[in-house]
Each structure stands twice: as structure tokens, then as C-alpha cells.
Amino acid sequence: MPNSLADMNDKELLLKLTALAVRVLAEFELYGPGAVMPGIGFSAEDFAVRVFGQYLDGKIKVKSLAYFYTAIRNDVIDKSRLLAHTNTECMPTNVEHGPDGEATEHLAEFPDKKPLIDHTLCVQSLSDRVRACVANDPKLKEYVEAVLDLGLCKPAEIADALGVPVDEIYVRIRKLERHLIRDGLKAVPS
Numbered sequence: 001m002p003n004s005l006a007d008m009n010d011k012e013l014l015l016k017l018t019a020l021a022v023r024v025l026a027e028f029e030l031y032g033p034g035a036v037m038p039g040i041g042f043s044a045e046d047f048a049v050r051v052f053g054q055y056l057d058g059k060i061k062v063k064s065l066a067y068f069y070t071a072i073r074n075d076v077i078d079k080s081r082l083l084a085h086t087n088t089e090c091m092p093t094n095v096e097h098g099p100d101g102e103a104t105e106h107l108a109e110f111p112d113k114k115p116l117i118d119h120t121l122c123v124q125s126l127s128d129r130v131r132a133c134v135a136n137d138p139k140l141k142e143y144v145e146a147v148l149d150l151g152l153c154k155p156a157e158i159a160d161a162l163g164v165p166v167d168e169i170y171v172r173i174r175k176l177e178r179h180l181i182r183d184g185l186k187a188v189p190s
Helices: 010-027 044-057 065-084 117-133 138-148 155-162 166-182
Strands: none
Touching: 010 044, 010 065, 044 065, 117 138, 117 166, 138 155, 138 166, 155 166
């Protein structure tokens, strides 16, 4: 085995880069040489080959472990950011199979439009907490019920439904924001 990076041949350098990529993926809680980045399908070896290709193409001119490590890490971060901005709504889902082995009709490679149960529970929990926050103030309670129960969003619509001026709705909105901040249901803008 060579003593320095300068003495390494391409095969040994690629093995070293793969080891670095395994280490980088472990930072992202993807462990082992067979770990694959979900949604992208890149393994440590794939990231190593990409950086090695950049080295061979002359895009990377420095032959140091620290530089290669940073290049691999940046590549992993770029791919994870790309994945975060990718819309997976149009991607086909894994089709479930019924007892007869045939694909069930409800998926048929289209995404399910029903809201997830945890989303529904979170929305219900939040609305319950908002209602509890305004339980002692009849005007705010009336405003919250108009928004949550009637589904009204625009201040003019809410004012019309409650029979109050629009300016009063804006006062209630500001008062509700203060209540929500006080009870920890809304973050204070910095």
C-alpha cells in the first residue's frame, strides 16, 4: 500500500474515496458500505465515482483527502437538497397486491389523494388548542369558529358572517395572534 495519495494508483484512490463516502453517508445516518440514499438511489460507491470522475476530468485539481472528503460531502448535501425540492407527487407508488396476486385498483400507479391520518390528527389537535386558547374571550371564540367551522378566510367574509365591521376583524386577528404567542402556539417573528 502506498504511503501517500500522490503514490496511489487510480484503483487505490477510488477505494479510498469510497471509504470517505461511507464515512460521509454515516454522518447522514446511512450506515455501511451498502447504504443507499433514499429517493436518489446513490450509494457510497456512486458518490466516490462521481468525485473520482471530476478528478480525472480536471475539475478537481488537488489530490488531498481533506479536499476529496469535502467534495464528496458537498455532493451528498447537493443531492439531498435536490431531493428535498423534488416533487414526488407524480412518481408512481408501489402497487399493493391483493390475495389473488393482482394489483389492487385503488393505487394503480397514481398517488392517493386522501390526507394522511397524522396530518388530520395534527390539524384537529391544533384547532382544539386554538379553541382552548380563546375559550374565555367570546369575541375571539366567535372569530375562531367562523374561521375553523365555516371555513371563512377573508376578513370581509368573516365580518359579513359575524355582522361586524371589517376593522373589528383586523383587531380580533391581532388580538388572536397575541393570545397564540402567549400560549406558545405561534412563533414570534424575529
